[in-house]
Amino acid sequence: MKRIGLRIAILAIVASAVPSWAGGTDSAGVRNCTWCHGASGQGYMVAPRLAGQRPQYIEGQLRSLREHTRDNPFSKQYMWGAVAALGPNAARDLANYFATIAPKAANDGDSDLATRGRTIYMEGIPEANIVSCYACHGPDAEGVRDIPRLGGLAYFYLKSRLEQWGQGYHSGAGSPMPMVASHLGPNEIEALASYLSFVK
């Protein structure tokens, strides 16, 4: 029963978002994601890694994208359409699927900035009212519940997300990130994104 439901949901996504890709196999929904997010969901170019991400976070973001709460330019251009017909059950199945894949670190930041980035991650900069990332994202940037894993995401993705919050874009309702990021300058953002890209 569940399988049929999933298949229907997947077909619905495929049919509405990208009709020409509709292959009709059970993995069509997953393939629609990996098309941009890379084989095994390890991320590709601007599309973030989904492998090993917290399932509750993926699910929440899919909801935010569907409700147009997550509103940065790439989300608007690609993801709003991609999730338009994605029902809650299909979203949960996809989230659980990607969460179980072992994540690989992007390792693409500036290694000279990693030490500085680690200090900011662990301690924040209290004098400048920059909070510690560790308090919410955990000692190994592994995330918890709907708080995302950051360790090993691509430098570019981390950097643009941190910039975008400071520019007034949103991710989900009630996220403290806009407030957090508004205190970060370009140097801190580069250091954090570099450090995190190397975290296993």
Add this chain to the structure above:
Amino acid sequence: MKTICLRLLLQTAILTAVFSEAGHAQERAAASGGLQAKLEYCKTCHGLQGQGYMGYFPMPRLAGQQPDYIEAQLRAFIERRRTNPIMFNVAHVLSPSMLTALAMHFKKLDPKPFGGAPRGSLSEGKTIFQEGLPEANVPACSACHGMEGKGQNEIPRLAGQLYAYTVGQLMGWKKERGQGSAVDTSAIMAPTAHNLTRSQLEAVAAYVSYLQ
């Protein structure tokens, strides 16, 4: 198919270049030494109304907390009598007058409790809170924290406190509080925390988490 994908990637690459230029707008960081900026900093983790927040660690509710307690704890972090790697860094840059001003601010906030605690043993929690467990040498919590759990002076408010936070504190009392050789008031709670079983402290933590 392949060309579509390539075009998509090219498009994204171009967009990327355009949008990263727009970045770097915010450089307020270093300049902000004032009370408002510091309050915003506290509330990033402790909730916009000071109601608490569940990060990787539970961030306790500060709203309605006794100012004497907040000040005492911030000093304990600074002097490392209370072990907490995050709060040491947070607290050691605060001036004594900032410390007082922050504590006074949180006293005035009154959001609804954070909620979410299991409801299975609320009545057991209420009994422990109001009557204690005489046979286990656990005094009534209300004797010091007040019948409504509002606390007084250096005795903290428990009403509306996050369940996970209270459980964590009671479980780890002797490892976190009263460290070093200086005597502080945290010693008062040590035997009580020790005498509560896991299920008893969970019951009482759940009960106080729903007090308004």
